[in-house]
Amino acid sequence: MIRLWDLGQQRCVHSYAVHTDSVWALATTHSFGHVYSGGRDQSVYLTDLSTRESVLLCTNECPILQLSLQDDTIWVATTDSSVYGWPAEGLTPQKVFQKGGSFLAGNLSFSRARASLEGSAPVPVYKEPSFVVPGVPAIVQHEIMNNRRHVLTKDTTGSVKLWEITRGAVIEDFGKVSFEDKKKELFEMVSIPAWFTMDARLGCLSVHLDTPQCFSAEIYAVDLNVSGAQEDLKINLAHDTLCGLLVHWSKRKQKSSSHGLPNGDSSIGKDVPSKDSHRSRTEVDDTTENHTTHVLPSFEFSTVSPPSIITEGSSGGPWRKRITDLDGTEGDLPWWCVDCVTHNRY
Structure with a gap:
């Protein structure tokens, strides 16, 4: 059910029964005269808010989560992780009704649900989308293995990785x-401290690191x-993982610093806030400021499909960048990571 509210009167002034199930997404034209709607019934409808005329624009194979109108294209995001671009005539929606x-x-x-059951369901105007941005199956189940390096996942297609x-x-x-x-087959009788937390709310694996807990896990190099x-x-698993994640940032920052200062001196890390000595487990000479980060093979991240770093910026808002896009100018990385x-x- 779509409802039109009058904010001044604080009440619903119109209701539009066009869907046979829950409505999850809406998008309106610039004039607010027409609305595109989608939801659990896998359908996108176009409705004229003044005349109440409605038309089935298209149907999808999965429930619709988001809609975004861009000129004459309505972009549709569904639960299968793909994004579809359908013709919408957003500038002149009357053409669709014609x-x-x-x-x-x-x-x-219930009037729409009854009409559907009686076999009078409308026929979609468009059969195929104009554009398809394919997605990957979303992760719906995961389990951190005992070695604290491996994670078993299951996606929407049932594939286990x-x-x-x-x-x-x-x-x-x-x-x-x-x-x-x-999971039972891969079980190992080992005990490694938990050094990260994880969730898959976005359909992909998100790993969270917090100091000092993340530096609690160590394994032998021979393993x-x-x-x-x-x-x-x-x-130390967290230390070498951070080195792998920030290797591009470290090299580019060192390069830009050596070019910008006389005698090639580097300022990497010199603006890092001081911290209590008990937080530092390994103290090295300051000459490490000029070192080139060496990453072990077990901590090398792909440059073809690199992960992204999400952190809280100094201005208060979070930011996100792929690790290969870090250029060394990011001044608001957490001090303990730097x-x-x-x-x-x-």
Whole structure:
């Protein structure tokens, strides 16, 4: 049900029953004379708010989550993660009604449902979208494995995959198998402290790091197959993951700093706020300011499909960038991340 409200009177002045199920998205023309609507019934309708004339614009294979009108195209986002561009005649919506198939929107929602059951459902004006931006199946289930480096996921197609968090990559695709059975099969009798939290609310994996908890997990280098590593050498998972994520930022900042200062001195990390000494587990000489970040293979992130960093900016608003787009000028990265990468302090 679509409802038109008068804000001055604080009441609903009109109701338009055009959908057979819940309405989840709306988009209006610039004149506010027509509205495009979509929802759980997988349909997009165009309705004239003054004459109550309505027409079925198109149908999709999945419920509709968002609508965005751009000139003569209505962009439709559905639960299958893809975005579709349908003809909409947004500048002259009357042209759509001229194609026929319109009906008068009722006042009661059950009238549309009854009409659908009686076989008088309208025929969509358009059969195929003009544009398709394909998406990837959304992750609907995940489980962090005991080694705290791997995560098992299941997407909307039923495909089960194993991810390596320290590289942001799928290391094995098991296909459509039982998620619970695969989780039991991959179980390891190891105990690694939890150094990150995770959610998949956006349909993809989001890893959250917070200091100092994220620096609590260490493993032996030999377990990561680091060539030439001593048997007692340990790798801090958060430290090396941050180095892998910020390797492009570190190199570009070092390059720009060496070009901008006399004698090639670098200012990397010198504007980092001071912190309590108990937070620093590894103290190194200040010459590390001029070091080139070395990333182990187990922490190398793809440059073809790089992950994004989301953090809170100094001005208060969050910002997001792919790791390959970091140019070294970002001055509002968390100080503890900068200190970790540029000084090896954590």
